[in-house]
Amino acid sequence: MTSSESALAGVPARSEEIACFYRENSRELWAIFYSMCSDPERAHDAVQEAFVRLYDHQGEPVRDLRAWLLRVGQNWLRDVARRKSSGCSLLPGLDEFTGGAVDPRATAELHERQQQIRSALAELNEDDRRVLVMKYSMDWSAAQMGAVMNCTAAAIDMRLSRARRRLAEILLEQGYQHE
């Protein structure tokens, strides 16, 4: 029985395999969740939540670990989005202002810039956003992305270029000032 087969059969007793799977796939899962919610912390939480639930999983054996984790993470993101819609959010990075080690102004500007790009990314269609996230968060080649998105490397390059151009247009429409 191979490692992947045993990981699919009975999850709770396979902590080492889950840890290995986490090392190999958590960044990709984060990128997928990030392309859904445009929130790095929330995407990270979704990854953590999916793996925690995998550890606690006691039901039927998981046939496809990656698909199972994606489904759990996506469901968790939907639940959180539903709950958050009626709540309020804190200023991100507020904790970094304490202690005096970081320049508050620089930190605030960085957060503002990040938020501006985030909201511009959210304006893109899902395929464009996903291709940018895969390219820049995982440093995947066009061929790797093509394999995932069922298209050629040339098509990926074109989509990347178009996504960057569209993002630049959105940023400028939003009044983004480039340094």
Place this chain on the structure above:
Amino acid sequence: MSSSDKGGGRVAGQLSDQQMDLLLRDFFACEVPGALPVAGRVVPQLRRYPEVSERAVVRPAAVIRSARLVAALALAALALCALLLNRDAERVATVAAKAKAAAEETMLVSPQGSAGSRQVPVGADGLLLQETDQIQLAPQR
């Protein structure tokens, strides 16, 4: 200028494709949580493994060595204490023996000891009373 001037590599009037590339690299460098491992690379956790193995192999050996040193020092201290106690015990025994001998010696001496005494006539019938300068008393065994 059009919003996508391909000749100059500029897009949207102000941001070129290269600028957008740099901007996105910077953006995602801040955006990706540092705790996430990078698949297929030597991730920070793995880089720390030599330190972990060093901690797991070398440090316990040092701990064992220090434990042995502590045990040896403790044994030496115990031996020194025992020696001192033994010497004290010998000294106490010697003093006790001397005291015992002195007591025995004292008991062999009459109550009058070497003190001077004299007999003094008391009354008219010639009864004599022996007067002693001092009497040495010793506890009875």
